Amino acid sequence: SSLNGTLADVFTIARNAIVAPTNGTGQPLVLGDGSAGNPASIGIAVLIANWTGLCGENYAAVATAQVEYLFGPAVPKTEDGAISHRVSEVSSGALDSVYMVPPFLAYYGITSGNQSMLQEAYNWWVKLYRSYLSNTSAGGLWQHTVLGVNGTDKGHWSTGNAWAAAGMLCVLGTLKSSSFSRNFEGQIKDLGDWVAEIHSVMYPNLQDNSLFKNYAVRNSEPM
Secondary structure, eight states: OHHHHHTHHHHHHHHHHHHSOOTTSOOSSSTTOSBSSGGGGGHHHHHHHHHHTOSOSOHHHHHHHHHHHHHSTTSOBOTTOOBOSBSSSOOEEOTTHHHHSHHHHHHHHHHHTOHHHHHHHHIIIIIHHHHHHEEGGGTTEEOSEESSSSSOBOSOBHHHHHHHHHHHHHHHHHHHHSTTGGGGHHHHHHHHHHHHHHHHHHGGGOOTTSOOOSBSSTTOSOO
């Protein structure tokens, strides 16, 4: 009962997410969201609820449906397999997708004993996103959104770089703590290096008031 009380808010989020009707959208979590990635951020709550076995709902099936949706035909992909942030068109970004999806996929991998899903979290949503968004001319800061027709923003959004770093740290922590950690030593190192890269370029842009500007680098506003 103490566990149930501690996780009450998590269970509420998970239950509210899975009882909503799909309305034919195919989106198991958060219907009608224009982002393919944002709804997956609730996935960890769903997986925790399933793990406890206290809630009496089929959380595992909904989590699996969310994974199948992300990798299925409803979500556009780039030619090299990067999963689009938007449902309406191929779009690599926004940066916050790196926080919304890879931690869920990694957590899904360890709770289901699916080692390949840990690799998917690293490959499709971190490594490939980085190949599109990391800007070598800006020292490794990530651009907000590239590709697509609508809403492209090649500026170096400070909050977005924080989303990317936090998402990579979540995946790193999950990989490092998993029973498969020895198989992912290279990926763990990569993730740590990529987070450090963002930090090393962000912090020189810290202002005297200890705040970052919305776009970290001058002349990096939306384009």
